[in-house]
Amino acid sequence: MAATITHNIDHFLKGLDLYTRTKVPKAARVAIGRLGFDVAKKFVPDRMNMVFENPNLFTLKSLKPTVVSDYEVALNFKKDVGKGNDPARYLYPSTVGGPAYETKFSRYLHAAGIAPANYYPVPVRSNLRLNSYGKPSQGEYTKAWNGLQKRYGSQTKGAYRYFSVPDMRAGGQSGGMRFRSVSARRNPLGNGIYRVKGSSAKGTLDLQLLFTYAKSKPRTPRIFDYQGFVAKVVERRAEGTFRRAFKEALG
Secondary structure (H helix, E strand, C coil), X not given: CCCCCCCCCHHHHCCCCHHHHCCHHHHHHHHHHHHHHHHHHHHHHHHHXXXXXXXXXXXXXXXXXXXXXXXXXXXXXXXXXXXCCCHHHHCHHHHHCEXXXXXXXXXXXXXXXXXXXXXXXXECHHHCCECCCCCECHXXXXXXXXXXXXXXXXXXXXXXEEEEECCCCCCCCECCECCCCCCCCCCCCCCEEEEEECCCCCCCCEEEEEEEXXXXXXXXXXXXCHHHHHHHHHHHHHHHHHHHHXXXXXX
């Protein structure tokens, strides 16, 4: 999303005497700081609320302003956040349109050799616990990932077991059943990630499909023209913000 947006204030400086001009850098630094803060904490979050469906607070607060000089402020989305997904990456597809950001959960499945490289997990919301924003909670992804790393025999008695269809790991076991093939004749279940509890032999089997597998990366339409939106905000507000800061500097 990197881009440079400029606003020329040269016309404002015409006719100022030498002493008055000495106040310009201070006023500019104050103005650029205020403008950057307003863009990051008010205008962009307001825009996100308009174009996204129930964005969470983490997304709404993901843009950070940093004043780097008297005349420049940098606006950067958070990245390398540890747990969860990086706003800098998952927001980008919505600004240009194209393949959706591949989540950490999806990357884990591929790196572990569980799912084929062209399979992408899609949550089945009706079978997952949702957060207050109506989206699958982070805990559901964590439980599924932890469960998929365990073998059938290592599960605590009575606990849920997780398995993937297919499971491409060598000798991979899926809930005590082997599913290396994606052939419908050898696969009694549809492709996806499942949670199971109980025993089919005892007639107490509780089986839930948590994620289906898409065979191509989901796509995101361009709905968030971030750079164009910020440019319009700067055009509308930069001069007024600077004039107020300059008046204060003259004080």
